[in-house]
Amino acid sequence: MQKKTTCLSVVASLFLATNLYSQTEQLSSIEVTSSYLSSNEKTATFSTEIYTKDEIEKSKSKDVYDFLNSQTSINIAPNYGNTFTQKIDLRGYGIGDGYQNVVVTVNGRKLNNIDMQSQLLSSIPLESIEKIEIIKGSGSVQYGDGANAGVINIITNGKNDNYVMAHMGNDDTKGGTLSLGFNNENLIINALVDYSSTNGTREDSLNNKDSNHNRNRKVEVIYFPTENLELRAGRTLSDMRLKYAGPLTKDKYKNNPNQSNGFTEQYFNSYLTTLGTTYNLNENYSFDVNYNREDKLSKFVGSSESQYEYESFNTSFNIKKDNYSIVIGADTFDGDRIKSTNVTNKTNKALFVSADYQFSKDLKVSAGLRREKVEYDYNPSSGDSLSTAEYLNAYDVGINYSLSDSSSIFANYNRAYQTPDIDRFFSSTLTNVGGTWIETVSSFNGFIDSARVRNYTIGYNNIQKNNKLKVSIFRSELTNEIYYYKTGPFSGINTNIDKSHKYGIEIFDKYIINKNLYTSINYSYIISKIDKEDEGNGAYNGKDLPGVSKHNLTLNLGYTYKKLNTILSHTYRSSAYAANDFENNFDQKQEAYNSTDLSASYNFKNIELFAKIQNLFDRKNGLWISDDNIYPVNFERTYYAGIKYKF
Template sequence: MKNKISTSLVAGLLIATNLYSTDTLETITVTSNAIETDEKKATFSTEIYTKKDIEISKSKDIYDFLASQTSVNVMPNFGNKFSQSLDIRGYGLENGNQNLIVNVNGRRLNNIDNSPQLLASIPLESIEKIEILKGSGSVVYGDGANAGVINIITDKKNSNYIKTYLGNNTSKGGVVSLGYGNEYIIANAYVDYSSTDGSIEDINENKDENYIKNKNFSLVFTPTESLELSLGRTYSNMNTKYGNPITLKQFNENPNKTSSLTEQYFSSYVTTVGARYDFNPNFWIDANFSDEDKKSKFVNFNSESKYNYKTLSSTINYKDNMFKVVAGIDGFDGDKKENGNITTKKNKAAFTSVELNATEDLTFSTGFRRENIEYEYKPQGNTNLKKDHYINAYDFGVNYVLTENQSIFANYNRSFQSPNIDMFFSKDYSNFPLVSIKFNDFIEPSKVQNYTVGYNNFQENNKLKVSLFRANLTNEMFTDPNTWESTNIDKSYKYGFELYDKFLINENLFTSLNYSYIISKIDRENEGNGAYNGKKLPGVSKHNLTVGLGYDFYKFSTFVSHSYKSSAYALNDFENRFSQKQKHYHSTDLSLTFTHKNLEIFGKIQNLFDQNNGIWVQDDGIYPVNFERTFYAGMKVSF
């Protein structure tokens, strides 16, 4: 069966050792946009990282990798390291995750409320490839794909190894990975654990300790050459404590101290079932279903929310030398239970996407999606409240191959974001502790017109991607800090420049670079009586850079990376008037690895130069993040 699950192991940025055994860069097949496409011929902006890119970074977890290696802006969500905010193309740290779809093997990780996607439940070692689509993806992924899509593909067959590490602040972790496969069956088991005693202390000398436990079991059965069946079960449990914001004086003198800690517990249990049938090499159908039970509990406040998410997707696919087409349906049914009240959000959609190779050098693509979103609020003892929307998405793209190594592309994408349930309800606290909740009728879905043009240059020793983009937004959603009610920005826009480069200097020395220049502005916002007009969106850095340098000698390999983000307005500063701005961000990481046969010994220092970083949410309201030097070392044994 051909291309059943993407298992591309093509190396992106590799070196000539027994672990990284190639000294050339090759184009990679992009699978995230439903139609498989060579990245050189893609009609949209892409950023792709392979398993060996992940291995060479020696990142501690997926958040660490995204923050230090990619163009994704990653910061702990109000100090929470397990549930971090994600942003690309200037949607801001507060709402960026709502405008970005994150998928794992086709399962949507976005929540129906304001909570960021829980990437901590994905063990980094299990990831085969990460594909980032920027300014595209709305036809296939729908609601929320305004900025783009992060598609994470895990191993089809696990490697067999044991890994363990220790670090400062009594950090420790371990991984056991087992995989077995033959002509008919692939069976995997994976256990991942990490914990730390923390370094931030409250007035009662409690520390921000945390732990995370992930377990995964999966089975792929191929009874015939044409049929593939899959079944998986994932368990995640995590507990974290994080500090309240501190003043600028405290931040500069001792960021390790806070007034109190917030303790939060997460659990997630996911069952996935999938099937694919190939009628012939050019025609196949597939279907996937997932069921997730998730719980979030704030221990300090004895507040608990329970979620149940069901996702179903199915596509029918056809391809030949000139023409590729996919048509599909998908559905999402999510509910949240909190304080006896139940809120549901249901998405149902149909879509089709087409790619036409008009000539050997000219490729066109187009797609259309129609989606229905329904909300229902079921308060105890009151009448149910309902609302729904019908929204369309479009995509048009073209790619022209200039030479064997060069191509240009242009893409227009219309996307949308419906309100999450926290934004869709207005809360009246005038009779507190009785809180009345009603549908927030003035909240409208946001709609975005994305324009991207780009240039690709792929050589044996260099991979260069350059793109220019602009996004025109109608009804961009945000929470007004003056009223704490969610509302719309009538008109806003974003534009910028993106540069992505991987360069093999020689067989032992290589570099990587990711830079983005982003301007994000509010054009018109009526609710603020014009106070926000012409202002920059808070939490968006103009300059964002990650750069890396690797060198190999004998059985050793070393990699140093640096991440930089320029200063920005504090998260709630929509009027751009706070006396304190978000400080620029600097962090340098250094790793060293020794490899001999099946043994790997590694170590990494994060924030090498002990930079004092934080997230500003207001004047004298700062969450310290990555504010001190940390380190860990360990070993990995393969068998």
Template structure:
């Protein structure tokens, strides 16, 4: 089996190709627009064509197979997955990545990860990943970086349908219209699976259902004014099995397990509306205003635990751009409230988090030089109310970015940047659960602050796109959950001092008209410098849940203009289990491996496709601690379907 994996890794150093030429792509989701070659940040850009060729069931799958981002189901929940980038750990890394959809932040105020599953892959125009940057525009939480997702605004019209193993079915559509005055788009998706793992002795499975819909419109009543509006909704009903012991995992990874608390069923609903206006005074000066309201409900049916959320946000900015100088400044506002209903474990409570920020980002271009400089000042206010308490706290935080890019020639550049970022605690960090699940107030904890340094090199020719960067991050008060083996002293708290360093390599090489190569490799080391909890000194320990090596490669073969084959290999090295801060558990996080293969046939407006994930039936899991393993990507699955464009 190891030989098969090694062979597939070697083979995947060759990636498919069509008769195309590579060129620097535009970075359009940031305040100051530029291209890859001139960027002062380490950036990955993936287009709608990249996403369509991957034939993924959701955005998590694309991120995990194609990008430097790691995605893993949150304690078994495939629709709410945790994200990691640059060594912040799979346990809490997602709270250090800002995710935006058409410029609107979709992160949550508590420990629920962003619901990327609600975004249909067919509706996406571009994904831009900015590593160790983005604090000035992204704000609170942009320590590892920012993932900006932009949806289509064109005349595409397409319908896709597929079915697969374990009675998986999916249907998605995108309808777009765009002319000089009016732009309209509508998209939606419905997905269902009978599940793979058993959830009880009766052999019932972990069923999953997802439905999403989105509508966006933009209208130019006069040449200088654009009016925008949109709405989106998502409905999730998911049952996910609990952890397994190591013996259970090795015996039958699909079983429910006898040592855990049983499966969890959650319903999660979200409805959002947004509106905006832009005024273009001239070709250089413009003003923008956008507002968004979102309502969510999380219902853990298993535990009779219901929480309602209300999010309101607004952003105002003034932009100026010419060939030499660009600047964007404005204010960013957010108010998030959670109404937690009474349950068997806790009394009813209201918790809120409010952010108010002002920001300024500028860029200077002269000859072969580009300089980026920006700053953000942000206040964060918390409030907690229940029948016994009325508590509040606030923080004032400062972020900054400074970057420099030098164009060596028409195809290559070097860059250097620095970012001072921060993460204010989410509202769940103020609470603890005892071993019976009873909730108590933990107290307010300190925000995390980071200083990141990145040195990079870009080389982009018509046949090869190569990027590499070195990074170092110094952290103060990194937020984590201390797990006491006796559970008596477990709590949310801060690591006093820590650091991370590593490097990234990305290469896409067009070898010939029928072959190209794409490789994404990341090395990271995350260390604890100063931290003592419950009499235990963690200085010098590795941050758990961080794999040192993360590699993805894709091999594609295009024998004709109509047929394409692709082979993708993903690999992550072993790591310490998520709760193993002493680095002494008997069990470690196993290495992750998965080999995926796909084939597509295209004729005019019709595409037929098929894909097999985890071709060699590798077992993978998320280790929390000894004998607490959540299986993921643990068996071979397949889908086949069609896509029709009209």
């Protein structure tokens, strides 16, 4: 039957991969379900890193950010203390602005914002995720603007399990989830309610703490009215309120990272509507259409407020034959940020085509191109309006050759781009408010150039029943990399690095030792260099891009005995230059990050008991912005425990 191709085939592949893993007996090549063109880890013409629902659940991570930072090659850090919109770095774009160089999607919907707000991954309950696919150095043809480093695809499609879960931890941490799912031959209905809160870890002289709460509610319906037609509709509501503490000097950070000189209080809410349909004309041809509408509010309590209205639409015509696949598509995005003094709009419109061809049993080739128009409009309440537009192109060519039934080599060339967000056109000043640096836009500094990058990747995959090995080597050559240039101690403008480059090696290996024991390693060595930058009068030339760790490592040792599962993991990021140290001459550097975590779960019939200790050895970690401007991050031992009941 064809009617459940899009949704239920995904569920089936995830179920198979999950069960293979849970038996701890053999590994397999997992399908890349977020790509328009079908492939798997072994036959993909680009670098992949994939995590199944079973792996996500067994990690007992507290949220999406925790999982990405502790289990994958991605570097995560709170956004100047804000734990709900954390910064993301993939392939050496820096912990400062790296999040703008990677596209993050949920079921194909982009989470990237039109301004300098990071992607709001806190609106995605970890329990709802079926799979996470990390596409490195590719994805610009399908996803366009911002996919310089690659794409993080989060997939939640499929029928929900029926369960209720609750947990508690130190610092008055608590949370709960109710998940409901129903399905029959023609209908899938999902509902999920998720809540978490904490009293905070940092405290000021008045005994105020950085408390927060997060609530997410989601309803989704998938209906199959005919053999070949799938209809989808969903509604998601998220609201968050948090206080986050300001930076500390190095002495205060070393003596007591729990202290704070003041807090910033922020409120988020998001109302998301999703609609979609897939129609299979026959086994070879299909249409796919998706529409998303999101209304958001970001408010700094006692200060500024921004409303956002995002609309996106994408459609594709898909052709799948025995030895080739072709996708022709279009997508649009229309985003408004509404403030009391102005309305700013960014619009993206694109056409793309992508194809792959299986020349023989062992040889596969893929190619694609994208043409995108980006428009900006700035309408202040007083003064002249401003507008501009730009056309950009993305290309991708890849090849995969199977050496045997278990191994392959691949090579990929990718051309990507990142257009400036709407904040980049304005200079700004920094003001210390209660110990927190607040950026204030002051004047228009010009329409800066878009960044462009050429990515080259070669790799080797070897996937056997007891071992999965992936190795890739990459080089990225950039023009007009976007960054913030300081013109004074508390002021600066947004501009471009004329030329820069990055290169490195990425190694992933997972080894099943026996039916009870496995181990995995995820390591990357990355060099990120500034070749030429006229804005700093040559002072940045030849320097390392700040905020990039050369060595990034996650280690896991998992043990399963009957109904008991345990995972011991360690995350390491080597020292780097502070996030604002473009001249590489600050007195203080970003110190190395270390965290050892231990999780355990026990299953008895329909009940699961679980617990996790983070930062087991109580290591101090922080995010260095500049000298004596340090945000403590995962700086103390924390723990939580809970129970999950399936019905």
